[in-house]
Amino acid sequence: VIGFLYPAFKSFQALENRVSSEVTQWLIYWVVFSFFSIIEVFVDVLLYWIPFYYSFKVAFLLWAMMPQTRGAKFLYDSFLKDFLKKNESKIDAALKDAKTSAGKVAVEASGAAKEVAASVASSLNKSNGDKKDE
Secondary structure (H helix, E strand, O other): OOOOHHHHHHHHHHHHHOOHHHHHHHHHHHHHHHHHHHHHHHHHHHHOOOOOHHHHHHHHHHHHHOOOOOHHHHHHHHHHHHHHHHOHHHHHHHHHHHHHHHHHHHHHHHHHHHHHHHHHHHHHHHHHHHHHHO
């Protein structure tokens, strides 16, 4: 909640007030937050065992989002910008592949759902037909 509500509201204000420095600050925050969230997904099992992990996470998010500390900008300028620039084409290719795969899965799931619905409808019609015969 801390990592979403305040930053989302401040992002909204920055966009509406058209203050480019604030827009940049919040865009950088969201890049850092996304990167952190992706890493967290993969190491979540390990993080669970670290005492006070969630307290550290809250402290980290506060440090990253506060304009006084500019933590997100520090992380972005120090690490993420170079990493993302270096791997931009690989990331684009991976996202393209994921989009293609997701589209195929959606088509297959839709087809399976239609088959199940047709099967259920057929069973219901047979069941209602049997009751009418009684």
